[in-house]
Every structure is written in C-alpha cells, then in structure tokens.
Amino acid sequence: MATLLDPTARGRVILVGAGPGDPGLLTVRAVEALRIADVVVHDGLIDPRVLDLAPATAQRISVAKQRARHTLPQEAINALIVAHVKAGSVVVRLKGGDPFVFGRGGEEVEAVRAAGLPVAVIPGVSAALGCAAEAMLPLTHRDHSSAVSFVAGQCKGLSEQDWAGLAGQGRTLVIYMGVATATDIADKLMADGVAPDMPVAVLERGTLVGARAMRTLLADLGPMVAREGVQSPAIIVVGEVVELSDAEDKLARWARMAEAAA
Numbered sequence: 095m096a097t098l099l100d101p102t103a104r105g106r107v108i109l110v111g112a113g114p115g116d117p118g119l120l121t122v123r124a125v126e127a128l129r130i131a132d133v134v135v136h137d138g139l140i141d142p143r144v145l146d147l148a149p150a151t152a153q154r155i156s157v158a159k160q161r162a163r164h165t166l167p168q169e170a171i172n173a174l175i176v177a178h179v180k181a182g183s184v185v186v187r188l189k190g191g192d193p194f195v196f197g198r199g200g201e202e203v204e205a206v207r208a209a210g211l212p213v214a215v216i217p218g219v220s221a222a223l224g225c226a227a228e229a230m231l232p233l234t235h236r237d238h239s240s241a242v243s244f245v246a247g248q249c250k251g252l253s254e255q256d257w258a259g260l261a262g263q264g265r266t267l268v269i270y271m272g273v274a275t276a277t278d279i280a281d282k283l284m285a286d287g288v289a290p291d292m293p294v295a296v297l298e299r300g301t302l303v304g305a306r307a308m309r310t311l312l313a314d315l316g317p318m319v320a321r322e323g324v325q326s327p328a329i330i331v332v333g334e335v336v337e338l339s340d341a342e343d344k345l346a347r348w349a350r351m352a353e354a355a356a
C-alpha cells in the first residue's frame with residue numbers, strides 16, 4: 095500500500111471507498127490517495143467536497159449508474175481505467191460506500207490485474223454501516239440478532255436469489271438497491287416464512303442532507319415506500335433490531351392520521 099501511495103510511482107490504480115456520503119467519513123488513507131490522483135473515475139452521488147480533495151489539475155470522469163441506465167457499461171469502465179493507467183496516470187477509482195460491498199470492485203481488480211497493472215484497494219465505510227449508525231440501529235445485538243446478511247434487491251432479479259434463512263428472529267437482513275422492488279421484497283420474505291409483523295426500516299440518504307430513517311412492519315414495506323415517496327439511495331433493514339433505532343414509526347403515524355380523518 096505504501097508503494098502505491100508514493101506520489102513518484104506512476105501508472106497504477108487505487109480503488110477508494112468514499113463512504114456513505116458525508117465527507118467526514120472518509121478514511122485518512124482515502125484522502126491521501128485523492129491528493130495524488132491524476133485521474134478520478136467516480137460514481138454518481140459523490141459529494142463535490144470529496145472530489146475537491148483531488149488536485150485541481152486532476153481529470154474527473156463520472157461513470158454514474160442509475161437503475162436500468164448506465165453512463166458506461168462495466169466493461170467500458172474497466173477499459174477506461176486500464177487505458178489511463180497504461181498512459182502513466184495515478185487513477186483513483188472512487189466508489190460510494192466500500193469498493194467490495196456491491197461496488198463491483200472485485201470485477202475492476204480482476205480487469206486491472208489481467209492487464210498486468212498494479213492495483214490497491216482502500217476500504218470505505220459501507221452504506222449499511224454508515225446509515226445504521228446515524229439511525230442508532232445496531233445491526234447486531236446480543237439480545238436480538240447474532241447474524242447479519244447483506245443482499246442486493248435488484249441484482250440479477252429477485253427470482254434468481256436465494257434468501258432462505260437470512261431474515262427472521264435473531265437475524266438481521268440488510269438490502270441494498272431495494273427501493274424500486276420493495277413490494278416484491280416483502281412478498282418474497284413473507285413467502286419464505288418471515289412474519290408479516292417483522293420490523294423493517296428504510297434508511298434514505300443516510301449521512302447526507304435530507305436523510306430520513308423510517309420504520310414499519312414487513313407487510314407494510316411497499317405501501318410505506320410509496321406513501322413516503324422514498325427515493326434512492328436508500329437501504330432496507332429487516333429484523334428485531336429495527337425497534338431499537340431512532341427511525342420514525344411511519345405505520346403508527348399513518349394509523350393516527352387515518353383515525354383522525356375518520
């Protein structure tokens with residue numbers, strides 16, 4: 095790692111985790127890497143204050159991805175990184191959260207290594223950890239959860255994923271990229287035997303301005319996402335630990351509003 099952060103060493107890539115959003119959650123090593131970058135290839139939703147840590151002369155290239163619409167396909171991103179490294183640049187591949195947690199960091203490391211080029215990875219605070227901490231939601235707890243799992247809510251389609259045993263009593267399930275498929279997620283979990291009254295939280299824009307932490311019951315997950323107009327980025331947490339959090343009980347609030355209107 096020390097060699098790869100040597101500003102005199104040219105032609106390499108450093109995958110850097112930018113954390114869940116707040117620039118204050120960057121690691122010291124991430125800041126060091128940004129300060130020596132010639133090229134920053136970055137995800138969407140990276141705070142401009144993070145990009146400003148790179149030299150003013152550094153080239154900034156956005157490869158933002160949205161659901162069903164990518165600025166560049168992954169293969170083109172890999173080729174872009176390799177091309178700049180071969181030209182002798184210090185390339186920082188800046189990713190939201192952690193590069194190895196649903197960040198396709200593994201694919202990019204493979205591509206760089208296949209080209210015979212040096213690569214390093216600087217971990218970041220993952221979205222799950224950052225958002226949960228802000229909402230005072232412990233992902234594990236001796237009295238409530240001894241296991242935690244991370245899954246993608248839209249990766250290769252829900253029908254191809256096996257979540258059996260990942261959610262339920264004594265377990266915590268964290269779902270990335272699940273806002274658009276929240277109703278399907280709830281149906282899938284209940285069909286697998288998870289109780290409809292299992293607590294569930296939605297953590298929207300965690301650590302960013304406008305962050306919201308909301309909770310309800312599993313059966314109400316899809317309707318709550320629709321009622322509250324939840325937008326990405328957001329993660330979903332399923333498990334008893336949700337009840338320990340500061341997330342606002344949206345089901346109780348909706349029930350009170352309905353009763354008052356009756």
